Amino acid sequence: MALPIRRLLAHSALLLSACFGLPATAADPVAEPPASAPAPAASQPVDPACPPAPVEPTAEEVRQAMAQARDHGLLWKLKRDGRTSWLYGTVHVAQRDWMFPGPAVMAALRGSQELALELDLLDPLIIERLTALTRQPADGPLLPAALAERLGKAEQQACLGGALQGLRPEIRVATLTALVLRSEGLDPSWGVDNFLASMAHGMGKKVHSLESPERQIKLLLGDDAAARATIVGExxxxxxxxxxxxxxxxxVNAWAASDYATLASYPQWCDCLNSAEQRQAMRKLLDERNVAMAAAIARLHQRARGVFVAVGSLHMIGPHGLPALLKARGYEVEWVSFTAPPGPGAESASSGRAAHSK
Known part of the structure; x- marks a missing residue:
């Protein structure tokens, strides 16, 4: 089934830091940052008209940014069986300043024993599997010649040169999409999930992957040549x-403003649910994955003293979002507002107020 690229925006960018770009370094501000890999040399723009390549922050820059960080995104407190966990909605493409957790998010992370992400992209085994899954097979062409030429031209125009050669075409077009707003400072290099992973590793916390690379990559790939061409063409x-x-x-702007209402109305403004095929694809992308992730979160919560769960914000919205699913499992689910209550539609405690404002 072909899934147009707009439907993959919030999902695909999480994978791209493993295939392309710079994994940002982070750590507990009072500890030394762990080492991270440099950006691939082939991805560095040389044309002065191109967006500048991301530069990894130094340890001192991280500490300064953390001291000034503001809370962004969506945060819930989860309680059950005498344990407290946290559910945090992230964004996988961000501005550099956004990736640093603010006071409320940082307090929740510090107070948690473990971190759970869609994928821990600092796990070498995860990277190895992703690399194999995203590599273009050697057994024949994957796109019609005209479409392959068009994809190559788009990569040249995006200042990527040949950096994506060797990847599957669906991954290449997803990369183009995730990097399309680099001139506005929005880059998957500054994705929130990877920063949290680096920070948790630096703090000595155990980090879990809620999903497998195989499941995530399958969502990006066409089932056959026709579906592949449709994904790339669209x-x-x-x-x-x-x-x-x-x-x-x-x-991303809604995420930065912690604007739950705009994020919750995504199905109304994304122009992505206009057919039965699109609705089925969205169910696979979000609803079906949410059920599996909620079960995994419940298992972690039962055996840990506290888990900080960070996944893409679109997994939080609607009756099939993670807050609603966990509430149905018997969890007390309380919205933590950084400014004001989220309004109708968000799962929250009966008071509807922020936990830290009581």
Missing amino acids: GLDELAQGQAQRTLRRL
Whole structure:
């Protein structure tokens, strides 16, 4: 089944730091940051008209940024059986300042015994599996010649040169989409999940992957040659028409403002649920994954003294979002507002107020 690229924006960028770009370094500000890999040399733009390559922050820059950090995103407190865990909605493409957790998020992370992510991209075994899954097979062409030429031209125009050669075409067009707002400072290099992973490792916390690389990559790939060509063609169309840019910009800005209402209304403004096929694809992308992730979160909560769960914010919205699913499992689910209550539709405690404002 073909899934247009706009429907993959919040999902695909999480994988791209493993395939392309710079994994940002982070740590407990009072500890030494762990080492991280440098950005691949082939991905560095040389044209002065191109967006500058991301530069990994130094330990001192991390500490200064942490001291000034503001809370962004969506945060819930989970309680059951005398244990407290946290559920945090992230974004996988961000501005550099956004990746540093603010006071409320930092307090929740510090107070948790373990961290759970969609994927821990600092796990070498996860990276090894992703690399194998995203590599282009050697047994024949994967795209019609005209479409392959169009994809190559788009990569040149995006200042990527040949950096993506050797990857599957669906991964290449997803990368183009995730990098489309680099000129506005939005880059998967500054994805919140990877920073949290680096910080948790630096603090000596155990880090879990809620999903497998195989399941995540399968969502990005076409089932056959026709589906593959549709994914790439639609992705290039949406980039050329500015649709991907508009969707990504609205999504990340809503996250930065902790704007639950805009995120919750994503199905109304994404222009992505116009057919039975699109609705089925969205169910696979979000609803079906949410059920499995809720079960995994429940298992972790039962055996740990506290788990900080950080996954993409679109997994938090609606009746099939993680807060609703965990509430149905018997958890006390309390919205932690950084400014004001989220309004109708968000799962919250009966008071509807922030935990830290009582």
